[in-house]
Amino acid sequence: MxxxxxxxxxxxxxxxxxxxxxxxxxxxxxxxxxxxxxxxxxxxxxxxxxxxxxxxxxxxxxxxxxxxxxxxxxxxxxxxxxxxxxxxxxxxIGLVPQDVALYPTLTVRENLRYFGRLFGMGGKDLNRRVEECLDLVGLRDHGALRIETCSGGMKRRANLAAGIVHRPRxxxxxxxxxxxxPQSRNTILENLARLRQQGxxxxxxxxxxxxxxxxxxxxxxxxxxxxxxxxxxxxxxxxxxxxxxxxxxxxxxxxxxxxx
Amino acid sequence: MKQFWATFCKDLLVLSRDRTGLLVLFFMPAVLVLVVSLVQNNILETTGASGMRVLFVDEDGDMVAAKVRERLGAVDSLKLVERVGDAPLTEATARRLVAKGDYQFGIVIPAGASRIFRVRSRQQARNAFGKKQRNASQVATEPMPQLLVFFDPTVQGIFRTAVTGSLSQVLLGIETEEKGQELSRALNTVLAARSRGFLMGGTILGEKELHRLLVVDSLLSVREQPASDRPDRPMPNAVQQNVPAWALFGMFFIVVPLSGALLRERQEGTLLRLRTLPVSYGVILLGKIAAFALVCMVQFGLMLAVGKFLLPLFGTPVLDLHGRLPSLCLLALCAALAATGFGLLVGTAARSFEQASMFGAVSVVVAAALGGVMVPVYVMPREMQAISAFSPLSWGLDGFLEIFVRGEGLSAVADNIFFLLAFFVVTLGLSWWVFHRQGRTGC
Structure with a gap:
């Protein structure tokens, strides 16, 4: 079909x-x-x-x-x-797996930087993009938190940010x-709607x-x-x-x- | 290259955040090297240099006890203890203390030992010249009291042999000396009798000359030295042998955190994410290998520092690198690669963290035992020696001993380097194969 x-x-x-x-x-x-x-x-x-x-x-x-x-x-x-x-x-492409596929002992920001570097990004572009992603998922103020200390909702949002750090189509x-x-779920759904608006x-x-x-x-x-x-x-x-x-x-x- | 460095830095950062992991990687091997070297140093001393305390009970109070005391006291590996607390030792007290494990050995010189020994020696000397004593004294018919050695049952055979061997050697000397004197007297007496008083007893072969002949002027002697004819190579010691052995053992324990890191990536889903990235997983693995191999090298450096600076504070000899630092570093790097390769294989093939940590740790201990880290290969049964040749720890240890103990250079350890690198390549290849097989099956 x-x-x-x-x-x-x-x-x-x-x-x-x-x-x-x-x-x-x-x-x-x-x-x-x-x-x-x-x-x-x-x-x-x-x-x-x-x-x-x-x-x-x-x-x-x-x-x-x-x-x-x-x-x-x-x-x-x-x-x-x-x-x-x-x-x-x-x-x-980007993938946001069902599991929180991030390194628990690294901070949210360190995780995003690592995955960005694996896509060949670096320097100011990477830093700017990491901050954009943190903004998008509402974690700008929590970027220095280690994943293991984040709440379930924050982990999910960080997981989403790691999937989009390289601007996938x-x-x-x-x-x-x-x-x-429900609050975190709602935030994620809003984030996804915003990503769609971005194309x-x-x-x-x-x-x-x-x-x-x-x-x-x-x-x-x-x-x-x-x-x-x-x-x-x-x-x-x-x-x-x-x-x-x-x-x-x-x-x-x-x-x-x-x-x- | 950017991805390689990203992974390298990320893995170092992850490791640095894991306090337990750091403890396992650096502190525990340092403690291991320190403790084992100190313990082994003491063992080597007790079997060859100084230190073992032996309770000495003198019930004789005469010549035999005095000479045993004098001569055993001169043996470096033994220290005679005749008083515990205020009172002189008795046999019962000594037995109790040894049975408790406070001391490892006790020696009892029984009462009358010297008196009966003298009479028996004289009797035997006279009998040798055909002068049977018609009216043997009561002493001459008494049974010769035996010297007693008792030991703590936990003492290993090698130490029992060392103590009883030293005591037997001392007793043989005392007996030879005493019998020589009596033979001399008997001979002089016989000669004087045959010369009808022309030769006075004791004038032909004096007792002093005989003592010098039998005891002082020893013709055969032993001198211990290494097989090498190069004088710049020091005598092997516990530090030279143990620091590289246990440093290597510690380096191979990288298997546990490395396999754990790989399993965590698989279980937490990061591996899934990594596999969808536009970077070969080989590059990510190389970054990981580099990070963990660097940790091994730092660990090795730390172990050398323990041998060079810390152990001497506890009275051991200083670790001597023989100016072979570049060769050592190269061999250590190859051992580090072999260890990380094995860690990759364990981490890739294991299905749970428990599997990886148990199998990883136990296999390293087995490989270390086979490789001669715990017991030298030359004392193993022939079959085990044959198996030992396949242990990567054996290749590493042989190489380190070539440098540390024999003072050899790079050419002498070329085979070891080759085998360690080959092991790394094989384990890396197997890990790669297992990884792709799992990728195909979705496991």
Missing amino acids: TVRPPGGQGESASEIVAATGLVYRYPGSAQPAVVDLSLSVPEGEVFGLLGPNGAGKTTTIAMLTTLLRPAGGSLRVCGVDLLRKPHQVRRL LLFLDEPTVGID MTLIYTTHHMEEAQQLCSRLAIIDGGRVIAAGLPEELIAAGEGCRNLEDLFLQLTGRQLRD
């Missing part, structure tokens, strides 16, 4: 992710984790990738971020053939608001349907390694029989049985 931007003109100049027929099977696993998955994400969107546990979201994100190499299909990210030039793609966020208080494309996974409905301009629901629905949130809800919101649609499409 293919998800295309409105208009359905196929791969266009504004298409930041163009995946066709992606397949991935983990070694030793009987079933492929992802089967014939196709996605098209227009630039500048906040694209929600939703699905129950084990649906294939993480595997899809791992392929899109060069962590796993698909066994089949084609994949272009930011106009670059990811299978042939993964290194080039890595310069253009495309940012992947894997459940960035998990396990934090950054966001691909976003979450289990909070309300959050996805509020933030995402476009979304795809994945189950069993396949895209089972995709489009604009309001259109998808309207198309669902008796669905009042995204959560109703999600449960209707993926069922109410527990996924382990």
